[in-house]
Amino acid sequence: MTDWVIRPETPEDFPAIRTVQVAAFNEDRVADGVDRIRESWIYRPATSLVAVSDGDVVGHVMITGCTVTSETGEREVAMLTPLGVLPGHQRRGIGSALVRAALAGAAQAGEPFVVLEGSPVYYGPLGFVASRDHGIEMQLPDWAPPEAGQVHLLPAYDPADATLRGKIAYPPVYG
Numbered sequence: 001m002t003d004w005v006i007r008p009e010t011p012e013d014f015p016a017i018r019t020v021q022v023a024a025f026n027e028d029r030v031a032d033g034v035d036r037i038r039e040s041w042i043y044r045p046a047t048s049l050v051a052v053s054d055g056d057v058v059g060h061v062m063i064t065g066c067t068v069t070s071e072t073g074e075r076e077v078a079m080l081t082p083l084g085v086l087p088g089h090q091r092r093g094i095g096s097a098l099v100r101a102a103l104a105g106a107a108q109a110g111e112p113f114v115v116l117e118g119s120p121v122y123y124g125p126l127g128f129v130a131s132r133d134h135g136i137e138m139q140l141p142d143w144a145p146p147e148a149g150q151v152h153l154l155p156a157y158d159p160a161d162a163t164l165r166g167k168i169a170y171p172p173v174y175g
C-alpha cells in the first residue's frame with residue numbers, strides 16, 4: 001500500500017533530509033554534499049524531492065545541474081544524485097517513486113536527459129540505459145564498471161543534437 005506522498009523539499013525539511021541521507025549511506029559525506037549543492041548553481045529546488053510518510057521525511061532525491069562538453073562547447077544538463085531512503089522504509093517502492101517523480105519534473109522542464117552513476121540492476125528497470133551507448137561519457141571512479149554511467153532519455157532528447165554527446169563533468173561541489 002502506498003502511504004507516502006512525494007513533494008519538493010522545503011527548508012523546514014533540511015534537518016530531516018540530512019538524517020535520511022546519513023542513515024541511507026551510513027556516512028556524512030553525501031549529506032554534506034547535499035548542503036553544498038543547495039549553495040551552488042547546480043541546485044534545482046523543483047526536482048529536489050522528499051517522500052513523506054506519516055508526517056516524516058523517509059526518502060530524498062535530487063536532480064541537479066551538471067555540464068556536458070561536446071565538440072561544440074559546453075552546456076548544462078541534468079544529473080540524478082543523491083537518492084536515499086531511510087533503512088526502515090526501504091523495499092517499499094519509495095526509491096523508485098522518487099526517481100520517477102524527479103524524472104517527470106526534469107521532462108516537464110524540457111531536459112533532454114538525466115544522467116547518473118549507479119547500479120544498472122536498480123536503475124535499469126526505471127528506464128536508464130548505458131550512457132556510452134548514446135555518446136555520453138561519465139567520469140567514473142576507478143572501481144566503477146563502465147555500465148555504472150547511465151542515462152534516461154526524455155521526450156526532448158534529439159539524437160541528432162551533437163551538443164548532447166560528450167563528457168559529463170561532475171560539478172565541483174562533489175569534490
Ligand SMILES: CC(C)(COP(=O)(O)OP(=O)(O)OC[C@H]1O[C@@H](n2cnc3c(N)ncnc32)[C@H](O)[C@@H]1OP(=O)(O)O)[C@@H](O)C(=O)NCCC(=O)NCCS
Pocket residue numbers: 024025083084085086089090091092093094095096097117118119122
Ligand atoms: C537504493 C535505495 C534508494 C532503494 O530504495 P528503495 O525504496 O528500497 O527502492 P524500491 O523499494 O523502490 O526498490 C525497487 C526495486 O529495486 C531493487 N532493490 C532495491 N534495493 C535493493 C538492494 N539494496 N539490493 C538489490 N536490489 C534492490 C529491488 O528489485 C526492488 O524491487 P523489490 O522490492 O520488488 O525486490 C535504498 O536502498 C537506499 O537508500 N540505499 C542506500 C543509498 C544508495 O545506495 N543510494 C543509491 C545510490 S546510486
